[in-house]
Amino acid sequence: MRTFEWAVLGLGVVLGADALTPEQLIAAPRRSEAVPNPSGEVALFSSSEYSWESHETSSSWNLIDLDSGKITLLTNDTNVSELIWLGSDDSGLLYINGTNADIPGGVELWVSNTASFDKLRYKAASLPASFSGLKTAITKGGDVNFVLYAQSYSNGTAYNEELASKPLSSARIYDSIYVRHWDTWLSTTFNAVFSGTLKRKKGGQGANSRYSSEDSLKNLLAGVKNLESPYPPFGGSSDYDISGDGKWVAFKSKAPELPRANNTASYIYLVPHDGSKKPVAINGPDSPGTPDGVEGDSSSPSFSPDSRRIAYFQMEDISYESDRRTLYIYTIGSEKTIPALAKNWDRSPDTVKWTADGKSLILNTEDHAHGRLFFLPADGGNDYKPCNFTSTGSVNSYYNLPNGDLLVTGSAIWTSWTVYTANPEKGVISTLISANEVDPGLQGLSSSDLDEFYFQGNWTKIHSWIIYPAGFDKSKTYPLVFYVHGGPQGSWADSWSTRWNPKVWADQGYVVIAPNPTGSTGFGDKLTDAITNNWGICWEYVRDNFDFVDTENGVAAGASYGGFMMNWIQGNPLGRKFKALVSHDGTFVADAKISTEELWFIEHDFNGTFWANRDNYRRWDPSAPERILQFDTPMLIIHSDKDYRLPVSDGLGLFNVLQERGVPSRLLNFPDENHWVTSKENSLVWHQQVLGWINKYSGVGARNPNAVSLDDTAIPVVDYNP
Template sequence: MKSGLNMGLLRWLAIAATASTALALTPEGLISAPRRAEAIPNPSGDVAVFSQSQYSFETHETTSKWNLLDLKSGDIKLLTNDSDVSEIVWLGSDNSTVLYVNGTNADIPGGVELWVSDISDFANGYKAASLPASFSGFKVATIDSGDVRYVAYAQSYANGTAYNEQLAAKPLSSARIYDSIYVRHWDSYLTTRFNAVFSGTLKKTESNGKATYKAEGGLKNLVSPVKNAESPYPPDSSSSDYNISPDGKWVAFKSKAHDLPRANYTTSYIFLVPHDGSKTAVPINGPDSAGTPKGIKGDAGSPAFSPDSKKIAYWQMEEESYEADRRTVYVYTLGSTETIPSLAKGWDRSPDTVKWADEDNLIIGVEDSGRSRLFSLPADASDNYKPKNFTDGGVVSSFYQLPDSTYLVTSTAIWTSWNVYIASPEKGVIKTLGTANEIDPELKGLGPHILDEFHFEGNWTDIHAFVIYPENFDKSKSYPLVYYIHGGPQNSWLDSWSTRWNPKVFADQGYVVVSPNPTGSSGYGEELQDAIQNNWGGLPYEDLVKGWEYVNENFDYIDAENGVAAGASYGGFMINWIQGSDLGRKFKALVSHDGTFVADAKVSTDELWFMQHDFNGTFWGNRDNYRRWDPSAPERILKFSTPQLIVHSDLDYRLPVAEGLSLFNILQERGVPSRFLNFPDENHWVLNKENSLVWHQQVLGWLNKYSGVGKSNKNAVSLEDTVVPVVDYNP
C-alpha cells in the first residue's frame, strides 16, 4: 500500500510539473501534426529511414518527406522531400544503397518506377525498372549472385495482368451482376479484380567497382493461378500478408480460403510458391495439405521465413467463423509432411505479428492488458510455455533486428504519436531515440502523466479502464466525464495514439475521459473476450453500469452526473442500447458513430460469419438471438430522451447508412434533440482531413453543448465552429 501511495504522489508531482507548459491538444493540432511511419534500419544498424507527412489547413494540402534517424545520437535529418517517393527499401548488405518507389512513371501513366540511390547523394539516383501499374509493398532478398529478387502487390485481372486504373477501358454500362454473396466488402463493391503478389528481379552488374541494378525479365503474378485466391487481403491489404525467403527462392502469402464462400468463413491458408512462379502456389495448411493440424480451420497470417529459409512461422486461429478467435503460432518446415507443430498453445494471449530472431527463436507482437507488447518465443516452445515480454507501455507498430540482436522498435502511446527506441529480450527498453511529443509543437506538454488506469469489479470479473486527464489538470477541481466505449466488439482501448478517437482531444475540451474495457475486450484472455458472444447488451452493458457507478463513487474530480458518452461501431451499438436503458438517463448527451440500430438489419452486413458467430446461428434459424439485443425494440424506444448525435457515412457497407438514418428518424419523431452527421465519401472511418475536422467539431460541439463545458471553457469547440450549413426543415 505504501508503495502505491508513493507512486500516486509521484504521478501528481509529474502532473504539477508539466501543467504550466502543457498545451491543449486541439482537433486542428491533432489532424495537422506530423504523422511518421516506422523507422527502418540499414543493415549495419547505423541509421534508419522513415517517412513523414503533414497536412496544412492553410494550404489544404499534404506534404511528405523522408528522413534519416541516427541510431546512436537520435539526430534526425532530411533525406528527401520529393513527394513522389512512396517507399524505401535497403538493398542487400549495402549500408547506403536503397531501392525506392517513384509514384509516377514517365512512360506509363498510372504506373510506378523503381529507382536506386545512395543516401549520401539521394537526388542523383537512377531508374532500375518501369512497372506497368500502381505497385506497392515491396520486399527484397539479395541472392548469392548479388541480384535482387523482390515481391510487391497490385490489383490484378483474372488473367494475371496487373490492373492500371488510368489505362483501363471505361465500361459503357455501370451495371453490376453477382451470382454469389460478398457483393461488397467494407467500402467497395467486389469486382472481377483482386489483389495479387507479383515477383520480379533486378540484375546486378559491376563496372569500375560500382554496382548497378536493372530489371531482368518481366513480372510474375504468383496469386492468379489459384482461382479465387487474393493477397494481400482487404480491407487492410497489408504487406504482412506475404513474404520472400532470405535466399530469394520462395514466396509465402496469405489468402482467404479459395475453396469456401468468403462471406461465411474466416478460413485462410498460407500458400508457398517459387519466386519465379515456375509452379502453382499450394497451401501448407489447407484441408488437403499433409501437415495441416487437425481441427485448425480459422484465419491465418503473418508468414515469416527463418533466416536459413528452411521454415515458415505464422499464426492461425482454430475456429472457421470467428474473426476474433485466439491466434496460435505454428512453424512449418519446407518439404515436411509431418503435422505442423504449434508453439505455446496453452498461453492465453493472441499473437498478431511473427518474426524470427534467429534459427531457434521468434519475436512476436501481442496485445496484452491494454498494450501491444513484444515477447520472445523459442521456435520449439511446448504448449505450456509462457512467453516473456520485453516491452511494456504503448503499442508496438513495427520492430527490426539490429546486428547486435537488439531491436529497433517504433510504437505509439496515448501521449505520443511516434516513439522510437531500442530494446532487447534480455534488457528490455535500452534507449529512446525520439518521441513526437518532444519534437512537435502541436503535441507540446504531452507525456505519460496524462494517463492513469484502474480496475473495478464488473458483472463477473475485474475490469480494466484507462483515465485520460485534461490540460492543466487539477485534482481539487471537478471535470465532466466522457465515457468512452470501444468498438469490435472483440476489441479494446489500448495505450495507443489515434487520429480519429483520440481521448486527449476529448479531455482537453475540459473533461476527464474514462475508457473501460468491459466483457468482450481483447488482450485480457479468452474467457473475457469470448463471453460477449450472444450477449451484446448483457454482460458488457452491466460492466459499463458498474464502471459508471465506480467512477461516480470514487473519483471526486470526475463529475459523472454531468457526463457524456460516445462510441463507434460496436461502441455505437452500445450507445444506442444505452439510450433505451437506465444508464442513458445518467448522461447529458450521447454520440453514436456507425452503430447498429435495427436488429433485423444485421443481415445486410458483408461478413456474414461475424453475425452468425456472435448470435449463435443464421438469421432464419436463430432470429430470437438477433432480436434479443435490439436497440429499436418498442419498449426501448419509449425510453429515448437523451440528446444524441448520430454519425454514419455512405461507404460503410459493414454497417450500412440506413442504420443511422433509422435511429435519427425515430429520435426526431420522438422529439428527442438529435442531429445526423453524414459523409457521402467516407467508410467505417472518417479519413479525409477536412472531413475529420468537421467530425471533431460536430462531435465535440454536441457533447460540449449539453455537458456545459462550452460555457466553462472558452476554448471548447462549439457546434457553430463548423462552416458546413445545417439542413433544417422543421416548421
C-alpha cells in the first residue's frame, strides 16, 4: 500500500479483482480471535456463515495449526457458545453450553478435549441463568476458579428471563435521570460479575482431571449500591479480569455516587474471588492512591502474571468520552499514588496485556488510521514513547506465545480476518492465513485496492483513504463517494466492516474518499479535540488532484455525526456539489438534542447545558430556516426506532421538511434496529436502498448493468401521494 503526502504519483491498476457485492459481504465467514493453547502449537477460533438460501447462520469451532496454518473442524455444535483452553493442559477445553437440561433459560459448563471433542465432553456445572464472558484461573490446589456475568436483581440473585414473573402492567416509572440507553429502557435488573469454582476430583492429573461444581455462584457486586459490570451497551469480558492465582477479581463500574447521564466517571474495583469482602475502588475519589485530577472513565483492568499488580486505563476529564486514555499500574495493597506510564504519549490505547515475564506491556492503539501494537516497559516514565512494531491493518486481539512472540488476529479494509505472529523486536514475522485468500466471496481483494494521501487542512495536514473499484483504470473516471465518519471523535480506520464497507461502495463503480479530518482519533489530542471540520477543502483537493475522480457526479454519505454532517451539508453550498446524499441516524433539530440519554456528550461538545448555552446548540442547527431554504439535493434518510442516542424523531422531521420542500427523498426505517443495522436481512435491504439511491442519481446505475438498483429489494414502498 502506497502513501501519498501531497500529490498522487504513478497510480497502479487493480487487475483481476471481482466486485464485492453486498450479498458476499454479509454472508462471508465471520471469525473470532485466534486463541493459542499453552504450548503455542494450535489456536482456537469460532466461525459463522450466513446462507441466503436457507436464511440461517451456521457456526463452528475450529483449530488452526500455528506452524502450517492448516484449519481443522473441532465441533459445529450450535450450543457451544463460548470455548476456552482449560489451564495448562494443551488439549483441555472448557465451554458454556447455551442450554440447560434442568433449568429453562439457564446454561451449563462443560469440559472436553481436542482429542475427541464429542466423546470426551461432560457437564461440570449447571448455571441458573444466561451467563457469558467466561474467564478462568487455576488455583494452587488445581481447582478452576472462574468468573462470568449475567443480569442480576438488586438482591444479588441472577435474573433468568424465562423464569421471571411477568407484570400485569407494561408501565415504567422513574425517579432519576438516564431512563434509557442505546437501545434499552433501564429496568430493576443490571449486569453483574459472578464467581464460582470447579473442584478437581482427587487422583486426576492433566488431561485425566475431572471437574465438578456443587456450590452456588457468588455475585461479586452485591453489597455496594449502583455498581454495574460489564457496563452496557458495549461492555463485555474486557471490563473485568481474574488474577492468575485465582484469588482476585478486578472490574469496571460507573461511579455509583454520580448521575450516570451527566458524566463518564467510572472506577476499577478489586474484590476477592470468593466474595468474602465487598468490592473496593482502587482509584475512586476516596481511594488513597488515586492520582489528583483524574476523574474520567476507567477501563480494561489486567492483572500482571504474578497477580500482584493491575494495569488499567483512565481518562482525566469527567465528561468527555473521547478523552485520551492513560495507562496506570496499581500494586495490590499499596496506598501510594498510582503511577502513570507514558503519560505524555499523545495516543489513546484501547487494550493492554502484560508480557509473560511481567516486565512489559503490549498496547493496542489507534495510530494514523491503523490499529497497531506498541511495546511499553512496566517502568516507563511520563516521557517514555512506546515503540510500534506492527504497521498496516488493525489489530483485534493478541496473545503471548511461549517463545516470546505474539499471536495476532487482525483485519484490514481488504480482508476480514488475518492471523499472524509478531514480536516487539522483529515486527511482523509471518502471516498464517488471510480471509481474502481462502474465502471465495473475498478472493481478489488485496492491499492494492486502496491508498492513503494527505492534504493541507486549515491548520494541519489531514489524512484520507482512497478506495478503488474492481478493475480500476486510472485513465478512466469514476464518480466520487465522499465518506464522512461518525463520532465526531472517530475515524475511518484500516479495518474490516460489515456495515460501512468502502470496498462494497467502490465496486459499484466509484472511487471512495474517506477523510479523517479534525475531530478524528488516532492522530493526537490536538486533532481530536479541535472540531473545526472544513469538508470543502477535502472535496476541492480531490477535484483538483485526482483526474480519475468525477466530482461532478459525486455523492456523499455519513452515519451518526456523519449523518449530521449530511444534514448540515444539505443546507449549505457544498450540498449542491453532490448529486445525492445519504444520512444515517443524523441529528436534525438542534433543540431536539436534549432528548438523548448521554447528556455528558452534548454538554461537553456544546460547552454547557441546554438552557444555559442554547445559542451554541443552535449555531450548528441544520434545521434553521436559512438552511432549509437551501435544501435541494436528493436525500435518503435512514433512522431506526431503537436508536435512543439519536432518536428517530430527527429522521422523521428531516424527511417531512424535504418532502414539503419538494426535494426528492426517501425514508428507510427499521423498527427493530438501534444505532447500527446488524440483522443480516436488514443489512441487505440497507445496502440495496443505499447503493440503489446513489446509483440512481450518480448515473452509475445507467452505465453499469450489474449495479444495485432500488428495485432489487422486495420490500414494498409506501407512497400515498396523489
